[in-house]
Every structure is written in C-alpha cells, then in structure tokens.
Amino acid sequence: INNDTAIVGAAGERSGATGVNGDQSNNDLVAAGAAYVFVRSGTTWTQQAVLTAAVRDAYDLFGGAVAIDGDTIIVGAYGEDSNGSAPTNNDLTSSGAAYVFTRSGTSWTQEGYLKASNLGAGDSFGTSVGIDGDAVIVGATGESSDGSGPGNDTALNAGAAYIFTRSGTSWTQVA
Numbered sequence: 001i002n003n004d005t006a007i008v009g010a011a012g013e014r015s016g017a018t019g020v021n022g023d024q025s026n027n028d029l030v031a032a033g034a035a036y037v038f039v040r041s042g043t044t045w046t047q048q049a050v051l052t053a054a055v056r057d058a059y060d061l062f063g064g065a066v067a068i069d070g071d072t073i074i075v076g077a078y079g080e081d082s083n084g085s086a087p088t089n090n091d092l093t094s095s096g097a098a099y100v101f102t103r104s105g106t107s108w109t110q111e112g113y114l115k116a117s118n119l120g121a122g123d124s125f126g127t128s129v130g131i132d133g134d135a136v137i138v139g140a141t142g143e144s145s146d147g148s149g150p151g152n153d154t155a156l157n158a159g160a161a162y163i164f165t166r167s168g169t170s171w172t173q174v175a
Helices: none
Strands: 005-010 032-040 044-051 062-069 071-079 098-102 108-112 124-132 135-140 159-169 171-172
Touching: 005 062, 005 071, 005 098, 032 071, 071 124, 071 135, 098 135, 108 159, 108 171
Parallel strands: 032 062, 062 124, 098 124
Antiparallel strands: 005 032, 032 044, 062 071, 071 098, 098 108, 124 135, 135 159, 159 171
C-alpha cells in the first residue's frame, strides 16, 4: 500500500485476460495470476485496475509478489518460463520475470519486463519484489550461483537479489 493506492497479488487467478483490465471471463489459464489495484476515497476502497502480463501462460504465478511506490507497481511472476529473448519463448521452466506498471491519471500501462542477466530454469526470479523511486529489487530464491560469476551454478538454491534502475521508461539491471 502507498498513500491511497493498494496492490493485491493473486497468483492463483486463472483468467486468460492479458494486459490491463482485460476480459476476466475466460478461466482457462490455471494459476496464470493477476494483480488488483484499489484506490481509497475517504473510507471507501474501489478497484481501479486488474493487471496481467501482456503474454501469459498457466502457472506463471503473476502476482506472487507485489510492491508499489507512488504511481509505479512491480509484480513478480516467479513461475514464468521465458528464456529472456521474448515473453513467448518458454524454454526455461520457472525462470521467472517481473513486470513494471505505471499510472497516468487513472490509467495503468506496462512499462517494463524484467529478467535476470544470468537467468536459468528454476531460478524463480520474481519470488519477492520491492520498489523505491526509480529502483527495484527482485528476488530469485532458486538461483544457484556460487557468487563467483554468472554460470557458476554450484550452490543449489542459494538465492539472489537483482537491482534495476529506471531512466525515463527504460529499466536496466545494475547489480
């Protein structure tokens, strides 16, 4: 929650809706996930948006972790399977992803699609997320790097955290 806006993740949500405020009537994608944005006016909370990934699959678990700062939301999807080349390429099971959404007025749009620089199957990137201004942190509980450099996956499920910063509307991994 931030000021008068709350974000609620629902990793088990199963609609086939894509993007912001998509059609929620199709329930064909088990555990694809969603995130719900609520705003408060006085003592009344109302739903402002339903956020889902533009490209999604069953068991992506989008919404498994959420964070908000001002008009920016980050949503983790630790079951997402993309290899990083494109969200539609599902070569790395549960490599995970994080999505950044921004608000202008009352409208939300997807601004970023984040992947780890050394992603691998089972990394679960997006298990935890946090945001402060133009910086986000994304946890990957299944990352197995031993810390000596990318590709040295000898420390099974040691975990890692990745930091990204925003410049304009672009996000770059910095640590």
